[in-house]
Amino acid sequence: MNWTWFHKLGSPKWFYQWASKWAGKLVWIGLLLLLIGVVWGLAFAPADYQQGNSFRIIYIHVPVAMLAQSCYLAMGIAGFVALVWQMKLAPVFIKSVAVVGAVMAFIALLSGAIWGKPTWGTWWVWDARLTSVLVLFLLYMGVIAIQNALDDQVFADKAVAVVSLVGVINLPIIKYSVEWWNTLHQPATFRLTEKPSMPMEMWLPLLFSALGLYLFSAGIAMWRMQTEVLKRERKANWVKQEVMSDGI
């Protein structure tokens, strides 16, 4: 297997130039798909036979909940890379993605509460799914807080990598909480491996908004990483050249 791409990721300069090419494109394509999915879902998809229009929150709730988990999984992998290979970009990645993931987890909790009130009859209940997602949100907060609280950058990077890696244990708990325990939250609707439990005209807009949100978040994370790389590599020659070439 060819590992050149993996070793290239070790070079902040190579990453910066690669991200300049792709980040903007990802953000705009993602935004377009997201817009199509959300407008389609909110305005044109048929209403649910039981919940009526309130089910439409699925077009926001499910994509952000998926993103919240995926971001943390990616941070966990980056944490592993940071601890074993001590690659420069891994802590940059964790620091940049943590904020994106925290926002996603927060929107997931908020949209879930807004949907829960008319559907279940309550904003919040301490069932396994809701609680484990709250823990995920707090883990994100912890990562952000540690990164900002410690002055020693090397030490902060290491601490954050450990928290990211250990927090991954929470992800299977979130995923299987609805199967292992009795919960108020229903099992997953959006599955890629099995036949989805909703008809095509409801499922397709969900696919669009989920895909769009993934691309959009990837682009935003890359922008954030670029900024962080510039900050950390401010003494390197290539950064000076990069800044000079922009005419500053």
Next chain:
Amino acid sequence: MHPVRKKRMITIGVILVLLSAAIGLVMFALSQNINLFYSPTQIAKGEAPQQVTIRAGGMVVDGSVERQSETLDVAFAVTDYQHQLRIEYRGILPDLFREGQGIVAQGKLDQRGVLIASEVLAKHDEEYMPPEVTEALEQSKQASAQP
């Protein structure tokens, strides 16, 4: 692979496995507390305490809902298809409450084994359908029921 990296990898792996095992055991030990509600079978077996606030959940049995015309009192039975539990409640039920729907009720068991509920929540399933599809399904069901 570089021996230092290999050593780090093994250390991290061992720590993760131990931590997962510890958390898994804690979860397993607490599983009764993590469960949001007792099923009718658990209550029939006497696993749920009396005179303590608990939650019970199940499907509302078809034809079991009795409403009082003068008050908001309502009584119904829930089932997990093995045992049934009678629930009495005074108050406004959530919109999704209906026969055949999953619900979770919070309340206390009395001596008769009836749950006196103070809160009833509707539990939604993961199936979504447009109304036309449900109508079509019901029509085909009726059509097949007729000889």
